[in-house]
Amino acid sequence: MLSCGPFDRDFLKKVAVATEAEYHYPxxxxxxxxxxxxxxxxxxxxxxxxxxxRNLPLNTKxxxxxxxxxxxxxxxxxxxxxxxxxxxLGEKSxxxxxxxxxxxxxxLKQDEELLLSRTVKEVIHELGHTFGLIHCPVHxxxxxxxxxxxxxxxxxxxxxxxxxxxxxxx
Numbered sequence: 001m002l003s004c005g006p007f008d009r010d011f012l013k014k015v016a017v018a019t020e021a022e023y024h025y026p027x028x029x030x031x032x033x034x035x036x037x038x039x040x041x042x043x044x045x046x047x048x049x050x051x052x053x054r055n056l057p058l059n060t061k062x063x064x065x066x067x068x069x070x071x072x073x074x075x076x077x078x079x080x081x082x083x084x085x086x087x088x089l090g091e092k093s094x095x096x097x098x099x100x101x102x103x104x105x106x107x108l109k110q111d112e113e114l115l116l117s118r119t120v121k122e123v124i125h126e127l128g129h130t131f132g133l134i135h136c137p138v139h140x141x142x143x144x145x146x147x148x149x150x151x152x153x154x155x156x157x158x159x160x161x162x163x164x165x166x167x168x169x170x
Contacts, residue, residue, distance in 0.1 A: 069093075074100065
């Protein structure tokens with residue numbers, strides 16, 4: 001996991017531990033010093049997720065089988081107003097942003113535990129795509145598609161039985 005922005009070490013550790021528990025793979029956190037300016041779209045005041053994911057620094061440690069960039073900036077792709085995260089299906093890279101996962105964006109009181117829960121779910125979700133999993137129809141499955149943070153809150157941080165079975169066949 002690449003922390004591309006200022007993140008509390010304890011927060012990153014908790015995301016890593018939860019992700020390890022779900023996928024049974026070790027998760028290592030590294031800092032990322034990526035210049036985000038080339039990915040900024042001033043007319044949207046957001047960062048282009050498509051371009052960003054293709055430009056993650058993949059030359060970190062070559063033994064990494066998957067790479068998740070964790071950001072604090074507002075992400076979009078051209079066909080959507082915003083995204084929480086994105087992955088390249090069946091490939092190595094994924095990105096997640098905490099920007100729209102924060103309660104304060106919606107005029108609500110800051111809630112670090114809720115932010116952590118949402119971040120964990122998004123990281124696990126996007127990693128699922130890198131393992132070849134697609135969106136799941138089971139509403140409580142972490143692989144269920146989420147358009148709004150409320151939908152993230154309703155699902156668990158775990159793969160459902162069907163998705164777990166599909167993952168075991170990968």
